[in-house]
Amino acid sequence: MSVAHGVKTLGVVGAGQMGLGIAYVAALKAQIPSVMLCDASAGQLSKGVAFFETLLKKDVAKGKVSQSDADAARARLVTVEKLEDFAGSKGIADMVIEAATENLAVKQKIFGTLASTLPLETILATNTSSISVSKIAASAVGAGVKPGSEEAWKSPARALGIHFFNPVPVMPLVELIPAIQTAPEVVDRSRAFAQACGKEVTTSKDVPGFVSNRLLMPFINEAVMALEKGIASRDDIDKTLRLGMNHPMGPLTLADFIGLDTCLSIMETLYRETADSKYRPAVLLGRMVDAGWFGKKSGKGFYDYPAK
């Protein structure tokens, strides 16, 4: 028997590359009637909306989406100023997906606020790439809720990881990561939601990096180390994997697309949480992030991306 996701109003936290993509597939593919988008930066929020419109235009021009479907998707997107507005005059979210910066303290604060303002029935999902979902879920308890009370136990049970891939409109996979607190019903509804967004779904235990980044990030990190040690040039490292292994893009290009800050943060999580030296982040990766070279999103990474 198929499970209904029951999401009529979706909240998305973060209008960066992931949050925007999630809002896009939710509005266009899953046809969620109201998709509320929020970002801590007003500039990023308006940039996100402009990008949403550009994506729609491109899909219409390519004949992938009809003009009327594009108009309907645009009409479903609503911007809100703050997290509290997910339970405000524009509606009450049935599900919120957090796609803010990969930083535990940032995510814990967001989940605390969401749990304080939204009903217990609202699913609280994180798109984290590597942080312990159980730790994020533990912060999904409202302010003033007594430790040990029924609500203090129940509230984290509506939290889980819903891990979309970049770029969200293109990549067909979603990885679900139940926290150790997550209720089975929440996993079933989230699977139905991801499928409605047009995605195939896999499930991973809540371990550092889950399945996807436990395999991908050490591979990217090794490519950065190969560059750092002068084993081969940037172009030859990428070309080897593209032409020799049939990868659609080389690991250094992929790192630029993911964001070097995100890659570093995932490696740091793997290293810290396993205490295994095989996950030591490449020094060069750290230095590039120190320099503000975050990859495609900042205009410079292993490659240059001049502003259009």
Ligand SMILES: NC(=O)c1ccc[n+]([C@@H]2O[C@H](COP(=O)([O-])OP(=O)(O)OC[C@H]3O[C@@H](n4cnc5c(N)ncnc54)[C@H](O)[C@@H]3O)[C@@H](O)[C@H]2O)c1
């Ligand atoms: N980039 C990828 O390839 C990828 C893939 C899968 C998952 N993820 C994960 O998705 C999340 C977002 O990644 P991204 O690449 O979109 O990052 P990004 O830097 O493009 O966007 C993050 C956005 O979050 C906003 N933000 C930060 N703190 C906030 C807060 N307190 N409230 C509201 N908005 C806030 C920032 O202003 C920014 O616009 C991270 O957890 C990341 O690990 C990234």
